[in-house]
Amino acid sequence: MSPEVLIIGGGVSGLATALSLASAGRCVGLVERGPVARESSWAGAGILSLLLPWHYPAPVRALAEHGRDLWPAWVERLRALTGLAADYRVSGMLVADGAEWAAAEAWGRAHARRVERPPAEWAARCALDRGGIWLPEVAQVRNPRLGRALESALRELGVTVMPHTRVIGLDIVADRVVALRTDRQALGCEQAVVCAGAWSQSLLGEHALGARVFPVRGQILLLAGPPGLLPGVVYRQGRYLVPRADGRVLVGSTLEEAGYDKSVTEAARADLLRFALDTCPRLAVCSVEGQWAGLRPGSPGNLPAIGRHPRLANLYINSGHFRYGLTMAPAAAELTADLMLGKIPCLDAAPYAWTVSPRPSPGAELDEV
Ligand SMILES: Cc1cc2nc3c(=O)[nH]c(=O)nc-3n(C[C@H](O)[C@H](O)[C@H](O)COP(=O)(O)OP(=O)(O)OC[C@H]3O[C@@H](n4cnc5c(N)ncnc54)[C@H](O)[C@@H]3O)c2cc1C
Numbered sequence: 001m002s003p004e005v006l007i008i009g010g011g012v013s014g015l016a017t018a019l020s021l022a023s024a025g026r027c028v029g030l031v032e033r034g035p036v037a038r039e040s041s042w043a044g045a046g047i048l049s050l051l052l053p054w055h056y057p058a059p060v061r062a063l064a065e066h067g068r069d070l071w072p073a074w075v076e077r078l079r080a081l082t083g084l085a086a087d088y089r090v091s092g093m094l095v096a097d098g099a100e101w102a103a104a105e106a107w108g109r110a111h112a113r114r115v116e117r118p119p120a121e122w123a124a125r126c127a128l129d130r131g132g133i134w135l136p137e138v139a140q141v142r143n144p145r146l147g148r149a150l151e152s153a154l155r156e157l158g159v160t161v162m163p164h165t166r167v168i169g170l171d172i173v174a175d176r177v178v179a180l181r182t183d184r185q186a187l188g189c190e191q192a193v194v195c196a197g198a199w200s201q202s203l204l205g206e207h208a209l210g211a212r213v214f215p216v217r218g219q220i221l222l223l224a225g226p227p228g229l230l231p232g233v234v235y236r237q238g239r240y241l242v243p244r245a246d247g248r249v250l251v252g253s254t255l256e257e258a259g260y261d262k263s264v265t266e267a268a269r270a271d272l273l274r275f276a277l278d279t280c281p282r283l284a285v286c287s288v289e290g291q292w293a294g295l296r297p298g299s300p301g302n303l304p305a306i307g308r309h310p311r312l313a314n315l316y317i318n319s320g321h322f323r324y325g326l327t328m329a330p331a332a333a334e335l336t337a338d339l340m341l342g343k344i345p346c347l348d349a350a351p352y353a354w355t356v357s358p359r360p361s362p363g364a365e366l367d368e369v
Contacts, residue, residue, distance in 0.1 A: 003029030003160055005340070006180055006189040008167045008203065010034075011041035012325055013297075013318050014195030015150035016333035022157040024341055029189075030159060031182060033166035037147025040197050040325065043294020045220060045242045045252045046146070048327045049093060049138040051235050052100060054107035059351035060302050064324055065111050066347055067331035071139060074330040078146075081153040086146040089245060092232030093138035094118055096279065098130030113137060118231070126234055126280050138233060140242060141326065167196075167203065170315070177315045191340060193316040198260070198295040200319040207312065210355035211305045213320040216298035218253040219264055221272040225249065225286030239275045241283075249286060251276045254293075264291045298322050300359070306335050306352035316340055317354050 005021055007014045010032030022028045030036075048071055050056055050064045075088040095104065108115035118134040126132075154161055162182075169181040170192070179186045194200050198215035201208045227247040234241040242250040251272045269291055276283050299305070299320030309315040318336040321328050331347070338345040 002188065003027050004190045005029070006031060006187055006192045007195055008180065008192065009195035009197055009200075009319075010036040010151070010161070010163065011039055011195065011197050012037065012146065012150065012329045013041075013197065013321065013332065014193070015041075015147070015154060016329040017193055017195055017318050017336050018154050018159050019150065019157070020333040020337035021340065022154065022159050024337060026341075028154075028159045029187065030154065030161050031165050031167055031180060031187065032161070032163045034164065036151045036161065036163050037144075040294045040296050041147055042143050043218065043220065043292055044143050044296075044326055045240065045250050046141045046143050046326060047093070047138065047233055047240065047242060048088075048140060049135070050324060050327065051240065052095065053111075054100070054103040057301065057303075060324075061111075062347055063304070063328045063331050063335075063352070066334075067324075067328040068139075070330035070334065071141075075141070075149075078149040078153050081156045082149050084145065084149040084152055086149045087142040087245070088139060089141070090137060090139045091243065092134060092136040094122070094126060094128075094232055094234045095133040095135065096126060096128050096234060096236035098128065098132050101130070101133055104133050104135075122231055125229075125231065125282060127236065127278060134232075136232075140233060142244065143326065146326070170207065172312065175311060175313050177312055189314075191314045191316065193318060193336065193340070195318050197297040197319065197325075200297060200317065207309070207315070209310055210358045211317055211320070212300055212358050213305070214298045215258075215260055215295040216322065217256040217258040217262065217293050218296055219256070219268040219272070219291065219293045220253050221251040221269060221276070221288060222290040222292075223249040223251060223276065223283060223286035224289040225283065229282050229286075230280060234279060236275075236279050239272070239279075241276060241279060248289065249276070249283060260295060262293045262295060264293050296322050297325065303359070304328065304332060304352055305354050306332055307339055307349055307354045309354055310356045
């Protein structure tokens with residue numbers, strides 16, 4: 001049976017959208033120009049929270065907080081479908097700057113999240129300013145494992161996954177997309193969803209209208225050492241440390257406007273290493289195991305575009321999640337599917353709507369966190 005819905009892009013946004021639609025009984029195909037989940041969704045750190053949630057405008061928080069609520073059941077479903085664990089783990093997040101305490105407490109009350117003072121002895125392990133803030137419920141996931149679990153779940157649900165197939169254009173008749181042109185063949189569809197990450201706007205060309213999605217490079221350094229050096233994820237001065245259960249520590253990340261260049265740099269390596277050792281001197285026992293870069297799908301104010309094209313009746317977008325595509329994935333996919341299926345949306349969809357002209361930025365700027 002040929003798919004009714006075609007998803008463009010096999011990162012976490014496309015995979016999650018396909019999962020939601022296939023779970024609702026739609027016949028889905030997913031077109032990915034490379035291997036599945038090897039771009040930003042592979043490169044990210046896997047923290048399942050906004051870094052300083054209280055800094056963000058309400059629509060960004062709403063999507064991230066709903067995503068956080070959905071994550072535990074979402075990974076359980078993936079495990080039930082595939083037997084694969086994405087290494088979802090509640091590890092907590094230590095915000096090193098205690099000056100944020102009042103704002104953090106207010107956010108915690110509003111969203112029913114625990115906000116605590118870290119034990120005093122942690123100051124011997126990490127550089128804490130004014131005591132820091134402990135968010136014990138923050139979880140993390142290992143991106144490559146999540147990608148594998150999602151792809152496998154889609155195959156279990158009968159989704160046609162087409163890797164190494166590049167979409168090169170849309171065939172449009174009147175106000176409808178009738179087919180996707182790819183470098184292999186034309187694929188007919190009833191509905192299509194653009195989930196092409198940092199490439200979404202350039203792929204759409206003149207049809208992008210007000211959707212603004214641009215690449216923002218992020219570099220990460222991977223350290224290897226004994227487990228237990230850090231109490232959890234540590235956030236400090238715009239950077240973070242993410243301890244994996246096996247002792248590896250991700251040090252992230254840069255925010256760079258470098259177009260589509262995914263190279264890594266010596267300057268970022270030195271900078272991230274200095275940050276890691278300043279923040280937690282015990283990491284000096286670790287060795288540097290790797291360094292990589294990914295291209296985030298940047299958007300003004302970190303507000304993704306989710307919804308139907310302003311002029312093409314059967315074209316949708318779910319893209320531009322910028323720094324939080326993993327955190328938001330289950331919620332953004334649910335919202336996209338609700339809109340496509342004509343269901344009552346799980347969240348107010350208005351702030352994310354695909355508009356004819358670019359939306360005004362809702363507040364947070366690129367370098368805020
Ligand atoms: C260094 C770094 C750290 C991060 N840390 C976190 C974090 O801790 N927590 C968090 O929530 N988020 C984090 N993110 C952000 C998160 O990774 C992204 O928001 C998310 O992965 C975006 O997913 P996506 O599916 O939209 O994009 P991508 O994963 O980039 O997927 C888009 C896909 O579309 C495909 N594609 C593009 N053009 C075409 C075409 N013409 N035809 C077919 N396919 C096409 C691409 O090949 C790609 O596979 C981080 C990102 C980076 C880079």
